[in-house]
Amino acid sequence: MLIASWNVNSIAVRLPHVLNYLKESKVDHLGLQELKTTDDKFPYTEFSEAGYSCLIKGEKTYNGVALVSQKETSCRLVADVLPGAPEPLQSRLIDVLLPQSKLRILNLYVPNGSQVDSDKYEYKLKWFDALLSYVGKAQESGEHLLIMGDFNIAPEDKDVHDPAQWEGQVLVSERERQCFQRLLSLGFTDSFRHLHEEGGVFSWWDYRQMAFRRNMGLRIDHILLSQSLLPFLKQAWVDKSPRKLEKPSDHAPVLVELDL
DNA sequence: ATGGCGACGCAACGTCGA
Numbered sequence: 001m002l003i004a005s006w007n008v009n010s011i012a013v014r015l016p017h018v019l020n021y022l023k024e025s026k027v028d029h030l031g032l033q034e035l036k037t038t039d040d041k042f043p044y045t046e047f048s049e050a051g052y053s054c055l056i057k058g059e060k061t062y063n064g065v066a067l068v069s070q071k072e073t074s075c076r077l078v079a080d081v082l083p084g085a086p087e088p089l090q091s092r093l094i095d096v097l098l099p100q101s102k103l104r105i106l107n108l109y110v111p112n113g114s115q116v117d118s119d120k121y122e123y124k125l126k127w128f129d130a131l132l133s134y135v136g137k138a139q140e141s142g143e144h145l146l147i148m149g150d151f152n153i154a155p156e157d158k159d160v161h162d163p164a165q166w167e168g169q170v171l172v173s174e175r176e177r178q179c180f181q182r183l184l185s186l187g188f189t190d191s192f193r194h195l196h197e198e199g200g201v202f203s204w205w206d207y208r209q210m211a212f213r214r215n216m217g218l219r220i221d222h223i224l225l226s227q228s229l230l231p232f233l234k235q236a237w238v239d240k241s242p243r244k245l246e247k248p249s250d251h252a253p254v255l256v257e258l259d260l
Numbered sequence: 261a262t263g264g265c266g267a268c269g270c271a272a273c274g275t276c277g278a
Contacts, residue, residue: 010266013266036268061276062276114277114278204278206278209263218278
């Protein structure tokens with residue numbers, strides 16, 4: 001089973017890339033973030049014609065998440081709102097159960113945080129507190145749990161192209177990293193880091209400064225696995241190829257292969 | 261040099277992202 005997470009920065013603009021990617025990569029489940037569109041404008045038909053069904057939580061202009069799954073898999077929406085998330089409510093979580101494999105997939109778009117000491121930074125930390133509570137409750141179900149998405153947190157300095165330049169900034173700050181560690185402490189494993197020790201592997205590169213060409217990036221997109229899923233992990237990687245296309249998203253897909 | 265790029269809403273440029 002192939003599972004991927006991709007911040008597409010507008011599904012309207014990136015639809016051709018996403019459809020091509022499904023065709024080439026044969027992923028079974030693709031979590032999308034930053035749809036930047038409302039549910040009624042989501043391109044259900046195009047995905048359906050490609051053999052995929054979609055559970056989505058859209059929003060006008062900002063945010064928006066979806067789980068795109070091969071049609072033959074039965075999927076049940078568990079939640080599309082994060083209880084206890086701070087106001088204003090934003091579309092940043094979709095929680096889907098695949099009953100056949102007893103696998104629960106949480107697809108997230110964690111708030112960016114703007115700048116340390118901003119209101120948005122506090123929003124991010126509060127949102128993450130709500131997430132920790134939610135995940136704690138989800139664990140009581142006894143299902144396999146996979147948490148993926150754009151976390152907007154680079155867990156370690158080796159996930160940052162220039163740690164000195166980024167020191168203390170949003171996405172790498174100590175409080176954000178503590179949030180990420182607290183989530184791992186609940187019993188989750190960063191799939192990529194579990195299989196790869198090396199730094200310098202990133203999932204996001206700024207559009208400016210020719211950052212991608214110079215590999216000036218951050219690893220902020222992650223797929224976390226519950227302990228019960230870890231024995232099934234075969235591979236974890238970042239696929240940089242879509243970032244090389246014309247008009248790319250600033251993020252690349254991150255993937256896992258599970259022997260489920 | 262704190263902007264560079266890109267999407268959105270909307271019809272000029274401000275907001276947001278990371």
